Amino acid sequence: MTGGTSPAAPAAPGSALTGEEGPGAPSPAPSPSPDSTAGAAGTTALARLDSMPATGSGSGLSGEPGGGTADPPVLEGRIVTPPGPPPPRSAAPPAGGGRRGPLDSVPVTTVLERAEEGGGPELTHLVAGWLLAYSSPHTRDAYARDLAEWLDFLAAPGGRDGAARRDPLGVKRGDADAYARTLEQRGASSATVRRKLAAVSSFYTYAEEEEAVQRNRVRRATKPPRSDGGKTGALSQAQTKALLRAADRMVADASAALAARPDSRRRANRLLYALRARALVYLLAGLGIRASEARTLRLSDLDEHDGHRRARVTVKGGKEHFRPVPARLEQVLGEYLAVSGHHRRPGGPLLATATGRPLARSETGRILNQVAELARLKVHPHKLRATFVTLALAQGEEIETVRRAVAHATRAQTEAYNDTDRDLQNDPATLIVELVSPRRPQTARAQRGESV
Numbered sequence: 001m002t003g004g005t006s007p008a009a010p011a012a013p014g015s016a017l018t019g020e021e022g023p024g025a026p027s028p029a030p031s032p033s034p035d036s037t038a039g040a041a042g043t044t045a046l047a048r049l050d051s052m053p054a055t056g057s058g059s060g061l062s063g064e065p066g067g068g069t070a071d072p073p074v075l076e077g078r079i080v081t082p083p084g085p086p087p088p089r090s091a092a093p094p095a096g097g098g099r100r101g102p103l104d105s106v107p108v109t110t111v112l113e114r115a116e117e118g119g120g121p122e123l124t125h126l127v128a129g130w131l132l133a134y135s136s137p138h139t140r141d142a143y144a145r146d147l148a149e150w151l152d153f154l155a156a157p158g159g160r161d162g163a164a165r166r167d168p169l170g171v172k173r174g175d176a177d178a179y180a181r182t183l184e185q186r187g188a189s190s191a192t193v194r195r196k197l198a199a200v201s202s203f204y205t206y207a208e209e210e211e212a213v214q215r216n217r218v219r220r221a222t223k224p225p226r227s228d229g230g231k232t233g234a235l236s237q238a239q240t241k242a243l244l245r246a247a248d249r250m251v252a253d254a255s256a257a258l259a260a261r262p263d264s265r266r267r268a269n270r271l272l273y274a275l276r277a278r279a280l281v282y283l284l285a286g287l288g289i290r291a292s293e294a295r296t297l298r299l300s301d302l303d304e305h306d307g308h309r310r311a312r313v314t315v316k317g318g319k320e321h322f323r324p325v326p327a328r329l330e331q332v333l334g335e336y337l338a339v340s341g342h343h344r345r346p347g348g349p350l351l352a353t354a355t356g357r358p359l360a361r362s363e364t365g366r367i368l369n370q371v372a373e374l375a376r377l378k379v380h381p382h383k384l385r386a387t388f389v390t391l392a393l394a395q396g397e398e399i400e401t402v403r404r405a406v407a408h409a410t411r412a413q414t415e416a417y418n419d420t421d422r423d424l425q426n427d428p429a430t431l432i433v434e435l436v437s438p439r440r441p442q443t444a445r446a447q448r449g450e451s452v
Contacts, residue, residue, distance in 0.1 A: 103128060107141040111148040118151050119168050122212070126169075130206040135318050138292040138361075146199035153179050169213055176200070176221035190224040197221055233383055234390040234417070239375070240285055246374035247278035251335075272354060275336040277367045280351055280359075282332045284368070284381055287323050288388025288406050289313055291364045291381035297350040299342065302333075315407040323405070389417040 103112070108131060115124040127147065131140045154166045154175070166175060176197065183193045197218065204216040235243065254274040258267040283294045293313050301312040302325065309325040325333075333350070342352050349358040359367075364381065372379040385406065392402045403414040 102132060102137065102140065105137065105141050105144075107144040107148070111144040111151070114148050114151040114155075115168075118155055118165070123168055126207055126210060126212055127203070129210070130203050133206065136292075136316060139316075143199045143202065146196045147203055149196065150179065150200045153182065169207065171204075171217055173217045173220050176218040180221055180223065184224065194223050197223055234386040235377070235379065235383065237391060237394075239377055240387055240391065242375040243281060243372060243377060243379065244285060247274075247281040247371050250274040250371060250374060251278050269354065272339055275339055276351060276359075277371055279332050279336040280364065280367055281371050281384075282329050283351075284384040285387065286326060286329045287311070287313075288385050288392075289323070290315075290385060291361070291368075294351060295349070295359050295361070295364060298347060299337070299350050300346045301350065313407075319407070321407045386417040389414060 103109070111127060111131075112124055115127040131144060134140050134143065151168060154168055154171065157165075179200075180193050180197060183196060188196075201216060201218040201221075204213060204218050207213045208216045251271070251274045254267070254271040258264065258271050261267055280294060283289060283297075284291065293315060296314055297311065303310060303312070305322070309330055310322045311325050313321045313323055315321045337350075340352070340354075342348060342350070342356065345356060348356055351359050353359065353363075368379055368381060368384075389402055389406060392405070393399060399411055399414055403411055406414065406417075408414045
């Protein structure tokens, strides 16, 4: 996004996104055509939130060709990718957004240093091999952080038997129990303790298979009970609406500020940030995808198939999974791309910084926290995934349909995300208490409309 650009010529008739690439006042645009994607679970959660009107600024923003590079058309609120085949998935990411190798990230290099200090080359080789078994860099980084914390615990004095340092390849179950209790004393939640123990146990399972240890002693560690029945918390329908409205309001406020001072580069950047934040929130809430999947989306992943707009999402294991793009989500993405100018780089990330770099994990969390604060909510990315599952099931979608939509391997995984109170609603306790009550023994039958 560049400042000081000359005003753009009006968009061609029928274009719903008009304006200019640099700072400029947004103008209203007609509503997008109805979403043609029907019958897919991916549209259910977003559609049930009721279509919200585009707030002040958020509708009708576009860019103009710059530097002799032609823009791909953006027609009737729809994102149209440039002609030609999309770049291969293995294409190099934009400058500053890639890594030199699978073991070059900061969390991985950190845990390898800890392994060298705690167990020498043998432990370092084991840790590297274990991490390389995971194709996802996000999984490698997460497991590397958890294992590094475990190795720090083993290196600290005052362990289970008072030893100054414990051999990572000679740990006992008691060491894992002591680690779990230490995490709890630090205020870690039950879910966090269980996750960290699972990561450490995964390493020792690998070490056992490599015959570096006789047995995985961590597997039998005493884990804290699951909180909330093991389910990931979800937002209610009203809370989800409030979150999306907060994102719309962020765009409206930024647009109004820019309209008052069209030459302000700072306000133009603020509008771009707000549009990116809204696009991220709508992606997570509307499709139920993981934050890592949203960050790795490319513009070339958006296409049309049999009259339906869709997004190609790379899920766990590197598999490709197609999801529908509802009309409101397409409008939100189109408005962001038109202002950012990122649509000129179809091989680049869909959500990118002003320089075209993919969003980092920390940036994703910070953006979501800012929008959530406006809605007076506490939200993390995975909570929106649970919200998608919960709302879809609450609206009558079959669990198998929802499982396929969110690319879960098993129905049990999907059920773990379901935060509905269906069990409480169907629990016979109310019926039994009313039935045995000495005051009105027939109340339960009356409540059900049965004859007394």
